[in-house]
Amino acid sequence: MRPEDIPVVRNLPLFADMDDRRFDELVKAALLQTFPPQVDLIREGDPADFLYVLVEGAVELYAGHNGRETTMAVIEPTSAFILAAVLNDAVFLMSARTFLPSRVMMIPNEHIRRCFAEDKAFAAAVVAELSQAYRQLVKQHKEIKLRLAAERLANYLLRQSQARGDPTHFKLPAGKGTIAALLGMTPENLSRAFGALSAYGVRVRGGSIHIDDAALLADFAKPTPLIDGVEEIYERRGVKSIGP
């Protein structure tokens, strides 16, 4: 484990309030591995032996069934993923692959579960993280059931433009194929949806998005905090998490 990574992980909401000694134990038990792009980290159906923390790079959570495949989430540093599977001591429901060169910390399942049982602050952080992940997923599920493809894209673009610095200009965090799957459509359909949004001031140049007039786009997108809102229990120091 590179020493400069430790404070970054330490500052994650999940670990920030935990006992010092216990955190050191976690770190000692953890593996830190570096992976090239397009490597499968976990496969749905496998037992959840480790909690994963993405320290650097980017990871896609995806799931397949019966010849089809879809993206469930795009993870950016620094954040933990597949926490629920570990706590439940169950199999993964999603697969994960890097799509950039990535550094990943892997903490053995039993350590997480022991910390949870013994460290009150950690337990509280786990609940906060879980309930937030749950609510995030409720929003995703509402979105896919209540919005058409072009509306999903429009709102996604608005959310991204808020989450990243400049509200008028940003880069997509993944290739368009992945974004399409995340938003529950085919790449072809995403292209056409972008075409439809040009009427509302959306300019696309490769992975670069420019939004001429957020109010005009919002007029079409009809965002609502009950689907598009970002919630933070903690102050999130240095944490970014990219949902759809």
Add this chain to the structure above:
Amino acid sequence: MRPEDIPVVRNLPLFADMDDRRFDELVKAALLQTFPPQVDLIREGDPADFLYVLVEGAVELYAGHNGRETTMAVIEPTSAFILAAVLNDAVFLMSARTFLPSRVMMIPNEHIRRCFAEDKAFAAAVVAELSQAYRQLVKQHKEIKLRLAAERLANYLLRQSQARGDPTHFKLPAGKGTIAALLGMTPENLSRAFGALSAYGVRVRGGSIHIDDAALLADFAKPTPLIDGVEEIYERRGVKSIGP
């Protein structure tokens, strides 16, 4: 609060292992109310002041946006709902309405949060409940993204036939309109999907479903534990929860 209801609630996984004194406090602080059918219990966007426990009857969780509405879950006794909103001290993301005459226990937010902070067994149960709810929702989300309407119905019927006693015959837990919304389709489309499944031995008579040959239906439905599996951390004494 009717005395005969107390042991039922006490046996919920969420409360089963908690300290006796604390449970009594919870019950004392709680309200138990009876509602007729079609009454709104909570409305999305309102602050989550109470944790709800359905003691008797049936409740639908639903969400609306921009003129559309969809069913998120159908709750049967005895189970708690909207736990994540309470723990997060946030607004509800879903509305809830009774669709049978129902008895509902309402526990004030602060009591739940205090118990969580002070009672280790309760904290563990909360995490178990939350991580299970999260995984349940992951499965729902995978299903809607990876399966066509008729496949969703076929798998839903197989899950129901397993969850209820007799694998060849059962009653739908809600009207077909609600089931249709739960499965992400219109009532018309549900009708046609039932029509399509008659080729695989599904007989419908009102709300009664008869499955001639589960193997034949499964052949079409292609169920997988990674979407259709039921997970139980605890032995669930007397608990039933109906997901889609």
Add this chain to the structure above:
DNA sequence: CTACATATTTGATATAAATCAAGATGCCTC
């Protein structure tokens, strides 16, 4: 039991999205 209100089914049609098949574009390597 009858009649009303509501829920469901059925048919015709419209819309949304997926698929198939070329092209075009961008990106990386050399």
Add this chain to the structure above:
DNA sequence: GAGGCATCTTGATTTATATCAAATATGTAG
């Protein structure tokens, strides 16, 4: 800067699903 490969786009078509409009069934109050 030129090839070569992958990604993305565009157009034509098919398929899935929604919508609209009756017709039929179902449950319920009287």
